[in-house]
Amino acid sequence: MKQILKYIFDALDQSLFRWLVKIAYPQYKRPRKGYEKHYKILWQYFFLQKIIGFNRRVPWPVDFRSKILGWEHIQKGIICDPGDNPGTYINAYGGLKIGDNVDFGPNLVIVTTNHYKYDQRKLSNTKGVIIGNNVWIGANTVILPGAKIGDEVTIGAGCTISGEIPSKSTVTRNSDSLKIIPKTKDYEWDIYKEELT
Numbered sequence: 001m002k003q004i005l006k007y008i009f010d011a012l013d014q015s016l017f018r019w020l021v022k023i024a025y026p027q028y029k030r031p032r033k034g035y036e037k038h039y040k041i042l043w044q045y046f047f048l049q050k051i052i053g054f055n056r057r058v059p060w061p062v063d064f065r066s067k068i069l070g071w072e073h074i075q076k077g078i079i080c081d082p083g084d085n086p087g088t089y090i091n092a093y094g095g096l097k098i099g100d101n102v103d104f105g106p107n108l109v110i111v112t113t114n115h116y117k118y119d120q121r122k123l124s125n126t127k128g129v130i131i132g133n134n135v136w137i138g139a140n141t142v143i144l145p146g147a148k149i150g151d152e153v154t155i156g157a158g159c160t161i162s163g164e165i166p167s168k169s170t171v172t173r174n175s176d177s178l179k180i181i182p183k184t185k186d187y188e189w190d191i192y193k194e195e196l197t
Contacts, residue, residue: 012039013037013038013039014032014038017037017038017039017042018032018038018197020038020042021038021041021042021197022197024042024046024050025041025045025059025060025061026059027059027060027076028041028059028060028061028081028197029077029078029079029080029196029197030078030079030081030196030197031079031194031195031196031197032194032195032196032197033195038197041061044061044063045061045062045063045064045084048064049061049062049064052064055067055068055071055083057071058071058083059071060076060081060082060083060084061081061083061084062081062082062083062084062088063083063084063085063086063087063088065086065087066083066084066085066086066087066088066089066090067083067088067089067090068082068083068088068090068092069090069091069092069093070090070091070092070093070112071090071092073092073093073094073095073096073112074090074092074096074097074098075096075097075098076098076102077098077099077100077101077102077133078100078101078191078196079100079101079102079191079194079196080098080099080100080101080102080103082096082098082102082104082110083104084104085104085105085106085107085108086106086107087106087107087108088104088106088107088108088109089108089109089110090108090109090110091110091111091112091113092110092112093112093113094112094113094127094128094129094145095112095127095128095129096110096112096128096129096131097128097129097130097131098131099131099132099133099134099135099151100133100134100191101133101134101135101189101191102131102133102134102135102136102137103135103136103137104137105136105137105138105139105140105141105157106139106140107139107140108137108139108140108141108142108143109141109142109143110129110142110143111129111142111143111144111145112127112128112129112145113127113145114126114144114145124145126145126146127145127146128145128146129143129144129145129146129147129148129149130147130148130149131143131149132149132150132151132152132153132167133151133152134151134152134153134187134189134191135149135151135152135153135154135155136153136154136155137149137155138154138155138156138157138158138159139157139158140157140158141155141157141158141159141160141161142159142160142161143161144160144161144162146162146163147161147162147163147164147165148163148164148165149161149164149165150164150165150166150167150168150169151167151168151187152167152168152169152183152186152187153165153166153167153168153169153170153171154169154170154171154183155170155171156170156171156172156173157173158173159171159172159173159178160173160178161178165180166180166182168182168183168186169181169182169183170183
């Protein structure tokens, strides 16, 4: 009996619940299997986001404790939902380009525009943030305007990124600076072979 119920529930998850997720979140592109069940996406995000109204217009799941400003200025790839972890703050008015398979830890801050340092009523000329493919950004990280993060980068918790981070590297924070360590292997998961929701 337990196997039958599991089969029925899995069938509902891949049909009805998957269909509801596609309607509610048209830019949600995740593997159909091996990630979250579709009913969990609806349970965790839908009511507070789409009914109550926290980040209502954002077309992918966003945690109610996160804030996404200027979401229409975000170009994002697949397997990437900025703001799905709690405490994320993104100001995307200066332009934010995010590649495929990018994960963000909680309490992330991305700022794509800043004030002009000689007159805070004006905006600085430095704008935009670019993040490559297959990137993991740890908790409590701050990414500032003009940052460019390459492909296959891992950024450790608590880093402040303001410049260019080369591809295939790991970034950690020392007491007074960032340390960039080259990776010795290529990324192993071929995300383009996945069947997506």
